[in-house]
Amino acid sequence: MFLEGKIKKYNTERGFGFIDVDGDHADVFFHIKDFPKTAGEPKIGEKLKFLIVEDNGKFKAANIVRLDLKTVSTNYPNYSDNGASDSKLMLKPTQSSKKGLTFTIVGLIIIAILARLVFQKYQTFQQAKALKTAQLIEEQKRIVEQQREAVGELxxxxxxxxxxxxxKAPSTPQVxxxxxxxxxxxxxxxxxxxxxxxxxxxxxxxxxxxxxxxxxxxxxxxxxxxxxxxxxxx
Structure with a gap:
C-alpha cells in the first residue's frame, strides 16, 4: 500500500533524508539511490508517494513517485505491491516506538530495584559491623573491670x-x-x-x-x- 508525505530533511553530501508521512506514521528514511533519477535532487517540502520496505533489518521508502513531477516517467525496482507482502513489509513506527518505550521503562524499573537491594545489603553490613564493634568494646571493658577487681582484693x-x-633483732644489712x-x-x-x-x-x-x-x-x-x-x- 502506497503512502504519501513530504520531504522533511535531506542531506546532500550523504545522500539520504526523511519523509514526513501523512497521518499517524513517524518519519520514514529514504536514500538517493531509491529516488527517481530525473528532475534533479530532492527538495524540502516536495510531495512524494512511496512504499515502505525492509532492507537488512531496517525500514525505508521505495518505489518513490514525485507527485509534483507527475509527467516524469521513472523506472523502479521490482518491489511487489500486494496485500500479502504489505503486512510483512509495512511498519507502523508508532507501535515500534511504544514497544521501545515500554522496554526502556521496564529496564529502568529493574535497575532501580537492583540498586535498592544493593543499598539495603550495604546498610545491613554496616549495621552488623557497628554492632560487633560495640560488643568488642563492652567485652574489653568487662575484662578491665575484672582485672581491677582482682588486683584490688589482695x-x-x-x-x-x-x-x-x-x-625486730638488729642485724648487719646484707645485700x-x-x-x-x-x-x-x-x-x-x-x-x-x-x-x-x-x-x-x-x-x-x-x-x-x-x-x-x-x-x-x-x-x-x-x-x-x-x-x-x-x-x-x-
Whole structure:
C-alpha cells in the first residue's frame, strides 16, 4: 500500500533524508539511490508517494513517485505491491516506538530495584559491623573491670615468727644477689594466670605476682616472700 508525505530533511553530501508521512506514521528514511533519477535532487517540502520496505533489518521508502513531477516517467525496482507482502513489509513506527518505550521503562524499573537491594545489603553490613564493634568494646571493658577487681582484693600478708623476729633483732644489712637476669624498674607485669615459681622469670616477678594476682601458689608459709625453696634465687 502506497503512502504519501513530504520531504522533511535531506542531506546532500550523504545522500539520504526523511519523509514526513501523512497521518499517524513517524518519519520514514529514504536514500538517493531509491529516488527517481530525473528532475534533479530532492527538495524540502516536495510531495512524494512511496512504499515502505525492509532492507537488512531496517525500514525505508521505495518505489518513490514525485507527485509534483507527475509527467516524469521513472523506472523502479521490482518491489511487489500486494496485500500479502504489505503486512510483512509495512511498519507502523508508532507501535515500534511504544514497544521501545515500554522496554526502556521496564529496564529502568529493574535497575532501580537492583540498586535498592544493593543499598539495603550495604546498610545491613554496616549495621552488623557497628554492632560487633560495640560488643568488642563492652567485652574489653568487662575484662578491665575484672582485672581491677582482682588486683584490688589482695589477701592480707601474714609474716611468720621467724621473719618477725628477724625484723625486730638488729642485724648487719646484707645485700642479696640473684642469679636471674635483672628486671628494670620500668618493666611491668600482668596477671596472666601463672601460679607457680617454675613459671616465673625472676624473683621480682614472683613477688609482684604474690602481691597483685589472686590464687598464686608460691608463698606456702604466707610470710610475703615467695619461692623460698627455689634454688635459682638463693
Amino acid at each position: 589477701p592480707e600478708v601474714k609474716l611468720s615468727e621467724k621473719t618477725e623476729h628477724a625484723l 642479696q644477689t640473684y642469679n636471674a637476669s635483672p628486671v628494670t624498674a620500668t618493666q611491668k607485669f600482668s596477671c596472666d594466670g601463672r601460679q607457680h615459681c617454675s613459671q616465673m622469670r625472676s624473683l621480682e616477678e614472683a613477688r609482684w605476682f604474690v602481691r597483685n594476682c589472686p590464687n598464686t601458689k608460691m608463698d606456702g608459709d604466707n610470710d610475703g616472700e615467695p619461692c623460698e625453696n627455689d634454688s635459682r634465687w638463693r
